[in-house]
């Protein structure tokens with residue numbers, strides 16, 4: 001809407017809103033993904049404590065729901081922290097606000113996301129861009145694939161996590177906004193597993209170390225269960241104790257590709273905003 005509306009329509013839409021709501025929505029349009037601390041600080045500057053964020057957010061959502069937009073909170077699997085996101089519920093085809101992905105590029109993106117899920121959320125950039133791994137209808141030029149990746153980074157759908165040393169490779173990971181925007185793709189993927197505690201999809205998390213169990217657990221669910229200092233055990237019928245140190249190493253091995261030497265832990269993701 002914001003990009004297809006005439007200037008007059010946009011002017012009327014914003015004029016009808018209260019100043020604090022309008023400024024908050026404009027904030028989210030400029031920054032569609034913020035850590036909850038940043039969102040709180042920015043909102044405090046706008047509202048000066050006159051109204052609550054919850055009420056303002058609800059009032060904005062009331063107005064933008066018809067455009068299939070919504071301000072939502074999400075917990076990022078990768079670091080267990082919460083973010084506020086201006087999310088669309090129109091599928092990946094319509095994430096392209098302001099840019100147009102053609103059908104081949106959309107197919108490329110869907111296949112790349114499937115590859116990321118298959119790799120437990122960590123795919124190296126060279127693997128993400130290796131066209132020979134993609135079906136014919138999803139192959140695009142190397143220049144186009146790099147543009148699409150940059151665009152998805154800009155939209156905070158995906159992040160590129162830079163390599164730590166010369167031996168390792170840059171990784172493509174699903175960002176907090178991506179978790180919401182591509183939920184349908186993740187949901188429909190046969191390789192996507194659910195967290196046994198909260199039943200939500202677990203792109204990033206721990207895997208039970210009991211061979212043959214394979215249950216997955218979010219970092220934030222692990223932290224919540226372990227808060228009292230008790231052991232965190234797997235579900236009924238397994239009861240294996242989740243031991244974070246080992247499991248982090250296991251996670252690192254899963255992000256590994258082609259024998260490269262990576263030391264990746266879910267907690268140390270850089271939070272670029």
Ligand SMILES: [Zn+2]
Nearest residue numbers: 195198218221
């Ligand atoms: Zn969970």
Ligand SMILES: [Zn+2]
Nearest residue numbers: 208213234238
């Ligand atoms: Zn288990």
